[in-house]
Amino acid sequence: MIGERPSSGADAGADTGEARELARARAGDVAAFGALVRRHQERVFRFLHRMLDAREEAMELSQDVFVKAWQALPGWRPEAAFSTWLLQIARNAALDQLRRRQVVRFAPLEEGLEVADEAPGPEARYASRQRQVQLERALRRLAAEHREILLLREVEGLAYGELASVLGIAEGTVKSRLARARRALLEHFDPHTGASHE
Amino acid sequence: MNSSCPTGSCPSGPCPADEALSALADAALPSEAGTGLIAHCAGCPRCTRRLAELRALRDAFAALPAIRLEVDLAAQLVDRLQAGATPAARKRRQSPWSVRWADRLRPPTPWRFGLSPFAGSVAAVGLGLWLGGLLMELEAPRSPPAANTTLAAMSVFGAVPPGNLCPRAGACGASGSTR
Structure with missing residues (x-):
């Protein structure tokens, strides 16, 4: 597993x-x-x-x-x-x-540009940074339920059993919630290009 | 069925649900199911694309910039905790109700009994009775006799002022002719 x-x-x-x-x-x-x-x-x-x-x-x-x-x-x-x-x-x-x-804060449109301006460099580096910014922005748009499971899985590297324990849900639910969270994220973010789907 | 495969089937057969592809991207499927799914994806462009997206998502997360705390929380916390929590206090606060009740039902030591609310109540009532008794003893000799209930000072308000002659016998009481 x-x-x-x-x-x-x-x-x-x-x-x-x-x-x-x-x-x-x-x-x-x-x-x-x-x-x-x-x-x-x-x-x-x-x-x-x-x-x-x-x-x-x-x-x-x-x-x-x-x-x-x-x-x-x-x-x-x-x-x-x-x-x-x-x-x-x-x-x-x-x-x-x-x-x-009780509020959902959205990233201002300029945020990504500001960060990019701070670290001008080769095109690849710029694209990489742009992708990070777009991913962070897309994460902020997700429901807390989806954001938490993605962070715990993708950033903290928790196993399905550990996710079930932290979130207080069954392992089967972990699988389905993770799939829904990824689908929701992909609606806002293209991981290949880093483009955001507004 | 996979939302990215609206027809529900591809050249290599019915498309799996997103849940299965997501688990495949995590390598969380049992080996047989995983092998079957990989075989399906090999002949299904839609599922191949979806799986690639899911894997790219993982790469994108891995590329996120590190977030550093840059402060030693432990140092701040140790001071804070040392000031506010001793193990004994924590143990008392955390002990379950059964332990607390057993503690209450245990026979009290003389010292614990002396500090108990019951002992305090008994002492307060006893002290009150004793002080009350003392007051009664002090008040008793001061009580005027029944015959002296009329105060001399009040006689100025009478019909015959003090020192005057009584107009008739018996008007000034039984004692005499003047007041």
């Missing part, structure tokens, strides 16, 4: 280290929890940043996610991977934040 990432020796070592930190953090060791935060902060922040499309907001929310995790840590069970559990908290926090906003 997809996404069952092969575990290397380094991963195993990291997992052992994380397990130790988790045990100490659960016993109330704040420093051990700090080490866990260091391991996962980039991932949580990246996901929140892409979900909310706001750096400062994502940074504040990342802190809140880790505070919530600290408070809920005694209730965490080792059956769930810690990183998956964190993403679950982050996902809920992001959805709450989006609900609070």
Whole structure:
């Protein structure tokens, strides 16, 4: 099955280290929890940043996610991977934040041009950057439900089982929702040319 | 059926649903199903195009610029958490209702009993009764006798002012002829 990432020796070592930190953090060791935060902060922040499309907001929310995790840590069970559990908290926090906003922000038309002007270069580089901008713009146009599953799958590389766990849905639903999300994205974005379909 | 294949079939047979192609792009199909689908795509230009789009989508995501935090959240959080949470406090807050009730039903130690609300109520009632008793004892000697209930000062308002002669016997009471 997809996404069952092969575990290397380094991963195993990291997992052992994380397990130790988790045990100490659960016993109330704040420093051990700090080490866990260091391991996962980039991932949580990246996901929140892409979900909310706001750096400062994502940074504040990342802190809140880790505070919530600290408070809920005694209730965490080792059956769930810690990183998956964190993403679950982050996902809920992001959805709450989006609900609070109650607005869908669209990218201004000039945004892509501004970025392109900042990094003038060869044609290929320009096209590549243009494609990134269009993809980010197309992502913003998606429903939160579609955006989150695409980010978790394509950017964070979660397996179908992990997606089911984070999103609280069955694996079969993961498959169909992922297909719908991709279809929706392809309506706004041509991955070959980077053109956006307005 | 695949939305990109409106007729529902291609030269190589009925087209699969988008869901199957999406799973194929993720290599998430069982090997037999995957092989069948790849064989279909080889003879179906529409499905080949769709699969290529899905794979290109993955490449586009991979090419997204990295987002860096550039701040150590852990350092900020450790200070914040150390100020606000001790393990004991967390344990108490997180303990389930059954544990909390068992804790309440356990026989109290003298120290715990001394601090309990019940002991406080008993002490308050006892103190009130004792203070009340003290007040009663202090008030008792001050109580005037029944015969002295008429205050002397009030006599100025009587029909015969103090020092005057009584107009007739009995008008100034039984005691005498003047007030």
